[in-house]
Amino acid sequence: MSNPYTFGDSERAENRLWQLAELYAPSSRAFLESVRALLGRAPSLACDLGCGPGYTTRLVHEVSGAAETLGLDASERFLGHAAGGVGVRFSVHDVTRTPFPCPPAGLIYVRFLLTHLTERPRVLRDWTAQLAPGGLLALEELDTMIGSVPALRRYYSIVEAMQRAHGQDLHVGRALPALAREAGVEVVRDQVARMTLPGHRMAMLHYLNIQTWRSDAFVSSHYSAVQLDALEAELRELAERPDPAVSVDYHMRQMVLAARA
Numbered sequence: 153m154s155n156p157y158t159f160g161d162s163e164r165a166e167n168r169l170w171q172l173a174e175l176y177a178p179s180s181r182a183f184l185e186s187v188r189a190l191l192g193r194a195p196s197l198a199c200d201l202g203c204g205p206g207y208t209t210r211l212v213h214e215v216s217g218a219a220e221t222l223g224l225d226a227s228e229r230f231l232g233h234a235a236g237g238v239g240v241r242f243s244v245h246d247v248t249r250t251p252f253p254c255p256p257a258g259l260i261y262v263r264f265l266l267t268h269l270t271e272r273p274r275v276l277r278d279w280t281a282q283l284a285p286g287g288l289l290a291l292e293e294l295d296t297m298i299g300s301v302p303a304l305r306r307y308y309s310i311v312e313a314m315q316r317a318h319g320q321d322l323h324v325g326r327a328l329p330a331l332a333r334e335a336g337v338e339v340v341r342d343q344v345a346r347m348t349l350p351g352h353r354m355a356m357l358h359y360l361n362i363q364t365w366r367s368d369a370f371v372s373s374h375y376s377a378v379q380l381d382a383l384e385a386e387l388r389e390l391a392e393r394p395d396p397a398v399s400v401d402y403h404m405r406q407m408v409l410a411a412r413a
Contacts, residue, residue: 314370
């Protein structure tokens with residue numbers, strides 16, 4: 153896959169994904185329930201793109217009621233640790249390339265993936281082309297994220313700059329309406345879910361992340377080791393000392409797309 157996943161696929165990254173899955177499960181479940189209602193039926197096949205170790209795949213399978221759910225990811229390591237279950241399977245595949253190794257799907261789910269990709273209109277068009285008749289593509293991406301303390305805001309500023317240097321977009325949720333128009337796909341639903349997330353839980357996710365991306369070439373050439381060490385220490389302290397006054401104002405763009413008739 154030509155798009156670098158800046159958060160890695162190490163054991164640390166897998167731990168982060170487990171914690172992320174727990175944190176966002178309630179909002180994603182509610183979104184998937186609304187998508188299931190739009191479909192009006194359980195799909196024969198659901199696909200979870202960029203599934204990682206399969207936490208979202210199992211959620212998609214449970215909520216959609218799909219007869220079969222397939223998780224696709226480019227990381228053999230992640231999929232080697234993925235636990236499926238009845239009706240759930242996984243396959244190594246670069247999700248920026250179609251066709252997928254499966255029949256057309258009634259539901260395709262994507263969370264926090266488009267943010268890491270560069271050819272965004274093309275992949276949206278290609279993904280909807282993998283839908284069965286009447287099928288839906290459900291996307292969840294960051295729109296806005298504001299930390300209540302300076303350490304969180306500094307972290308977001310660095311990640312935004314790093315992703316921009318790679319042609320990616322931390323706040324890709326803001327661009328989704330324009331990207332959908334450029335891709336020529338149909339917008340079935342467009343909404344923004346607003347959440348207040350606990351600062352210590354977000355800080356733990358970021359503490360695990362910074363240990364991976366601080367060696368990125370862009371980061372190491374624009375930020376000193378002293379700066380990164382200080383930020384890493386601050387994130388760890390925030391994670392280990394829960395404070396109800398520390399939070400993240402988080403807006404998640406949730407969009408449902410379909411192929412143009």
